[in-house]
Amino acid sequence: MSELQISGIFAPRVIEEIQAKAESGLYSIRGFGTLRERRWATFDDLTFLPCTLTRIPLEGYREKCSTKTILGTRFAKKPIELDIPVMITGMSWGALSYNAKVALAKGAAAAGSSNTTGDGGMLKAERDNSRTLIYEVLPSRYGINVHHMRMADAIELTIGQGAKPGTGGLLLGSKVSDGIAEQRDLPIGVDQRSPARHPDFLGPDDMIIKVEELREATDWQVPIFIKLGASRVYDDVKLAAKAGADVIVVDGMEGGTGASPAIFQEHTGMPTLAAVCEARCALQDIGLYGAVQLIIAGGIRDGVDAAKAMALGADACYIGTASLIALNCNKPIYEDDYRAIGAAPHACHHCHTGRCPVGITTQDAELMKRLEVEQGAERVRNLLQVMTLEIQMLARACGKSDVHHLEPEDMAALTLEASAICGIPLVGTRKVFGR
């Protein structure tokens, strides 16, 4: 009896996509980030080598493992000081609901960490509730306000993000509410597109002058971050360092987004693991490793991913998607509402619809009520704290009294690709492959 054979090339999902395109004449736009199966080297391809005979591990509690993190020591008068090396990345009020933005601010503050504004400017409640607030300057310049800039603890000049490097932002009409429209100076209900490029500089040579402008506007006090979607990471990191960045943020392929064409999320950018390795090499090759801090982002799920990224050279990690999941994104509640938008718990990437069942990526006041701010803040704080504990546990097991002392040599590669990409020996061989 012959069985039905499903094509590996024209798989059911591909058939549906082609037929959807044939019907609508449009490409697919959605949220969330890379959904396809990751068959490339990821943090999962690395394992830590804790102390046994050759080194001594630390006990918990009394044998402290410091997590204090300082960013922006290169040029800024006032570097930022965080209690932990995990921070909340920029996500716009617009993509996110007001309650979500406030919950993130409070949760990060309670954990001794920082929050970041996003593609839409600063909310008063963000500044009021954040312990440390980073102000993003993006190509759209929505909500750009020099006074807000001067209220921030750091400025992040964003060239692009990992989910969709080389392109602009997108906020579909159902999320361009009255409030959002006013903040962004847009007509209500438009499908807002952001430009791919900054309006007043094109290229790293002009960016040098832009960085100086931002320093002049903030009296040379606060750190200037430059954020890059991971693409030609090695070249871009060198250029950002030459342009005078205090801190460089590299956001890998697996980073999230509220809405963007699906093809960008799946087929552009360099994966986060490879990105952190290239970024560190770039800084080493120009003699600035340690002088310029590196923040890594892009699909960081837990303290393990963060610890591995830090061992590979990151000074800190941004989380985005993980922090929203802490706020109940994809939680099995309000399940009818997931189904109503064509999703299900654990399989929802429908941020772009504006009908988030748990009130995170929506501008609908009724839906937003489902995200209770204090509860949300506590959940975010808990996640940040647990991630920090996970990093500390791994660091102590590796004999470190400071999480920033983690090194590539604390790990081994489980696969050939990871060995080649990270320059770390492959388990069982004591050899680094591919170099």
Place this chain on the structure above:
Amino acid sequence: MAEIDAAGQTTREINRAIRQFIAESCKEITVRNPGARHNLAVAILNDAHIRVAGSAGYYCGGLIDGASIEIEGSAGWGVAESMLTGTVRVHGNAGSGAAAAIRAGTVVIHGDAAARLGVSMKGGLVIVAGNCGYMAGFMAQKGTLIVCGDAGEAFADSMYATVCYVGGRIANLGTDAVIAPMDPGEAEELEKTLSAHLPAALRSAKPAANDFKKVIAGRKLWNFDKREWRIWQEAL
């Protein structure tokens, strides 16, 4: 009235001197020998009046709120960028991205503007007495953009609600830009605006208000679900 001699000084030193004068309640400041330095008079957050007696480089008057800047020579890229409100006047020519992302306020250029005049502007008034270059008004959101001379290619591409007027030739219109008739009284308003902001000699050398063309968004890019493939092929 205070004077700063910029010769031999860094931008940082010059801006510091400007702020010092303002702190001492001197709000009329002239910067001599600016040499087209970058970032002059950035983030001046009060109603000081700063005269740049020569050319400025990039971002002159960028991020200001309330100040009035007068550049007697030319300006580089991004003059008045992200201004919250205030006035920036350039007697010479302006580089690309003039009035980029301004929220309100007025930018007046007596000479020509280069590419991307008023890009992403979010309000305010931009007037160019001369010509403008490629893609003026790109993704402009609100406010008014007036070019008395000729406009370059892709004029008013992908705009939201900004209203544009052009006195001379338009090389070609950008995606979703359409020429619309003026409303009754609109030409008179335009004349008032031009006369209020341009020196008489400069105003009289340009076309009559009635002869300006009004350009606005056709709104075909405002919502993504429209099946206007050819428009989107150009726009995306």
Place this chain on the structure above:
Amino acid sequence: MCGIVGYLDKTGAEDGNIGSILLGMLNALACRGPDSAGVALFGDHQPGQLVAQVKLGDNGKGAQRTGEVRAIAEKFGAQEFTQTGAYLRFIFRETDDLKPFIAGVEGVDKDVEVVSVGRRLEIVKQVGSPARLEQTFGISAFHGKHGIGHTRLSTESVVDLSHSQPFWSHGFADLAIVHNGHITNYHQLRRRYEQRGVRFYTENDSEVVAVFLADKLRRGAELRAAMGSMIAELDGSFSCLVATDTALGFVKDTFSLKPLVFAETDRFVALATEEIAIRGAIQGDFVVREAQAKEVQVWLR
């Protein structure tokens, strides 16, 4: 990405201090191009002679080769040898076919490169700042009618002498370019030229501009038309200055992506990425404006 400068003296004088003017302009742009600096200067033409600048080698290994290169060059009538930094300069017998000369000289070693040849053209470039360029070569003492210069911020290719600009259109006497921007169909174009036997000396995309123009001129195009065809055929961003022994011009890309300003009086034409470079080197009451998208201008000396 970088800073570019150009200057042409219109007064009729043959001995203007263009070296010091270009140096002054380059100094003002060093911030946006910290990696390398270089100039292409056009001086006196000695009838029947061409002038050559030859790179002897990388990383100080050139010194031993001076003798060998001299020996080859003398077969082409070379004389008046001077050695400065990594360069050997000499004049030799004018010819329409530079191939044997280039093959001979570059055959000495793979690191030896003919950096420029022309009736008037001399290119000197190296890693480091304009100040260091001046220290090594004394550019400010150079006299002539026109020249172009460059400060480099390397993007995708290595930082070394050969990858610096200006680029000579290799094998085509007197044609030099400087480029700010990035040619995004560089690899495709390069492969097509290589198929036809053209040799590229670097991995720097700017080099293809020099190859492109030489190719057009060899096929009979006039300089202005050749520069104009860059707009359709080269993709990406560019503000370019192009110079020959008789002309200086600029061309800007379709979308006006990289800055370029210029001023013209009856005394001079000055061009630069930023006005600060022009004001830093030239006093006077003149107006500067930015070049527009797809604009091409050529001035003859």
